[in-house]
Amino acid sequence: MAQLLDFAGPRKALTYVGCALSAISMLVSFGPYICIWFVARDLIAVAPNWGAAANIAVYGWWALGFAVLSILLYFAGLMCTHLAAFRCASNMRKQTTEHLMRTSLGYFDTHASGALRRVVDGCAASTEGLLAHKLPDTAGSVAMILGMLVMFFVFDWRLGLACLAAVVISMLCMMKMMGGRGMDFMTKYQESLVRMNKTGTEYVRGIPVVKVFQQTVYSFKAFHDAIQDFTQLAQDYAVKWCQKPQALSLTFINGVVVFLVPTAILLAPGEQSLGAFLANFAFYTIFSAIIPTAMTRVMFISDAVQTSTDAMNRVNSVLAAPVIEAPAAPKVPAGNAIAFDDVSFTYEGAEEPALSHVSFEVPAGATVALVGPSGGGKTTAASLVPRFWDVSGGAVRLGGVDVREIDPHDLMGRVAFVFQANRLFKQSVLENVRAARPEATREEVLAALSAAQCDDIVEKLPQGIDTVVGADGVYLSGGEVQRLMLARAILKDAPVVVLDEATAFADPENEAKIQAAFGRLARGSGGEPRTVLMIAHRLSTVRNADLIVVLEHGRVAEQGTHDELLAKGGLYARMWADYEQAVAWRITSDTSGKTAAPVTVNASEGSECDGSAYSQERSASAYVSPQRRAEATHRGASDSEGGEA
Numbered sequence: 001m002a003q004l005l006d007f008a009g010p011r012k013a014l015t016y017v018g019c020a021l022s023a024i025s026m027l028v029s030f031g032p033y034i035c036i037w038f039v040a041r042d043l044i045a046v047a048p049n050w051g052a053a054a055n056i057a058v059y060g061w062w063a064l065g066f067a068v069l070s071i072l073l074y075f076a077g078l079m080c081t082h083l084a085a086f087r088c089a090s091n092m093r094k095q096t097t098e099h100l101m102r103t104s105l106g107y108f109d110t111h112a113s114g115a116l117r118r119v120v121d122g123c124a125a126s127t128e129g130l131l132a133h134k135l136p137d138t139a140g141s142v143a144m145i146l147g148m149l150v151m152f153f154v155f156d157w158r159l160g161l162a163c164l165a166a167v168v169i170s171m172l173c174m175m176k177m178m179g180g181r182g183m184d185f186m187t188k189y190q191e192s193l194v195r196m197n198k199t200g201t202e203y204v205r206g207i208p209v210v211k212v213f214q215q216t217v218y219s220f221k222a223f224h225d226a227i228q229d230f231t232q233l234a235q236d237y238a239v240k241w242c243q244k245p246q247a248l249s250l251t252f253i254n255g256v257v258v259f260l261v262p263t264a265i266l267l268a269p270g271e272q273s274l275g276a277f278l279a280n281f282a283f284y285t286i287f288s289a290i291i292p293t294a295m296t297r298v299m300f301i302s303d304a305v306q307t308s309t310d311a312m313n314r315v316n317s318v319l320a321a322p323v324i325e326a327p328a329a330p331k332v333p334a335g336n337a338i339a340f341d342d343v344s345f346t347y348e349g350a351e352e353p354a355l356s357h358v359s360f361e362v363p364a365g366a367t368v369a370l371v372g373p374s375g376g377g378k379t380t381a382a383s384l385v386p387r388f389w390d391v392s393g394g395a396v397r398l399g400g401v402d403v404r405e406i407d408p409h410d411l412m413g414r415v416a417f418v419f420q421a422n423r424l425f426k427q428s429v430l431e432n433v434r435a436a437r438p439e440a441t442r443e444e445v446l447a448a449l450s451a452a453q454c455d456d457i458v459e460k461l462p463q464g465i466d467t468v469v470g471a472d473g474v475y476l477s478g479g480e481v482q483r484l485m486l487a488r489a490i491l492k493d494a495p496v497v498v499l500d501e502a503t504a505f506a507d508p509e510n511e512a513k514i515q516a517a518f519g520r521l522a523r524g525s526g527g528e529p530r531t532v533l534m535i536a537h538r539l540s541t542v543r544n545a546d547l548i549v550v551l552e553h554g555r556v557a558e559q560g561t562h563d564e565l566l567a568k569g570g571l572y573a574r575m576w577a578d579y580e581q582a583v584a585w586r587i588t589s590d591t592s593g594k595t596a597a598p599v600t601v602n603a604s605e606g607s608e609c610d611g612s613a614y615s616q617e618r619s620a621s622a623y624v625s626p627q628r629r630a631e632a633t634h635r636g637a638s639d640s641e642g643g644e645a
């Protein structure tokens, strides 16, 4: 609670003021009951000559005054607590967002954006209920219970004791439900609820898989089981645990009859003034009606406290996320060369290091390709340059300076990165590309788009570069999105580029354009080459790299130029041989039904960015599945048409 209130800053005091006003309002709300006691007393004193009771109207006005004052005080109290609660929620959102802005970018790889959004937004919202309503209501209820204790003994302590007995028994019942095993039940209930929500989300996300693989709903056994678990727990809690204490509690708290009436019947014969006794009895009968309200309010606070505790835990876990430490005395890189100096890195919680003693250099203006088997550590190595993560050992240097000693803003300004998980904002194409350099003019954005081979994309969009991406009917393919990302990187005009050459999802035409855009990005604006560290998934793109670093199991298996590595006859040479074989096989459609024949294509022809890589790949991708071949045959397609298909 203290930490939660700290989020409200100076407005924290308003919470206390609000709670105090709510408590006073509750005490003032006793006023009408006291007035009723006066009315009863006066009427009984003059009975049956009712007209003789002169002050009834005055008591009425007083009662109305107390009621109105109580409402006004409560309203003012709620105003105060709401102001504090809103400030608290907005500060919580700001602080978590600010923290996330300083968090290492790798954190977002391992933490889903939806879950983070729920923490930033949802958790803040879920504390509002506690601070704005539950807290002042509880203060009011506590004041009400204390006030009640006083009231019980002001008029007739014996009748008061009879009412108190009901309250005590009711409280004991509630404590049984809420404490001990009841609390265990409650914790299990909450956990079960969370599990059901989680598996529910997974279920919804997995619907496409279910449809594609024609699985039935029952394949999502985890979700089904979670619902069953929750149902069982809720039933057990309600039936086995709460039923008796709740029934008892309700009976005593609402049943004036159980204690008050028998007590009154026992006491009445010995009373000297029956009139006064009846007035007291009338008071307690009416007054005891507010006891259940006070008790219920106190009961619900525990629910709100639990929700807020859970929210605070989640917020704290985000606030504990590692941040990119800015150096106290930042250094300025001398040039744009990248150097990996005995770099090791282990992901948090992983047993094996993702990189072990990796060393290589990317001279300024050079293009270095990282290749190797899947899981070798290529993405990890590239991520260390823009400080998505910080190394566990060794150092990554830019211009001779450890990246950890460069001001993070300076580092981000020098490095442009294009990764596979490309993100577009739901904004216009113009704004999306301009995100790299907000002050860029429209013409500069257009030039960057053109350099990234995006002219055809812009042409087909209904409002050109002002079309909002993701709006109704505006769909961009994976390859098109990647070209927009490249335009963004080109516009940024950073001297160092880290890119993940992932064209796996691009069709041949898109791929050719992406290759051309890569080439344009690597060249730099003034024709001066940029320093490029490229993760290469396809060997077609690495032949002309100045250096190829082969990563296997997180270590540098070998490094050198294409020719050097081929001459070595190691892992790269084997990978290249496999690649060449894949390129060399061209299976043509065969109308005569004979087995397709391999046609050798010179895989070493062509350079990266002039589109000839496209023709190579197109040859490689000209494999036609038996089904497609049958279709082609059916259409009477020729060999070349089959190839085009």
Ligand SMILES: Nc1ncnc2c1ncn2[C@@H]1O[C@H](COP(=O)(O)OP(=O)(O)OP(=O)(O)O)[C@@H](O)[C@H]1O
Pocket: 109, 110, 347, 348, 350, 354, 372, 373, 374, 375, 376, 377, 378, 379, 380, 381
């Ligand atoms: N966020 C992470 N947490 C824990 N381990 C990770 C994480 N990301 C990657 N790894 C592990 O680190 C190792 C290197 O992974 P990395 O993604 O760098 O390989 P890669 O060579 O880029 O693979 P690919 O070519 O398939 O993309 C793998 O063993 C992988 O399982």
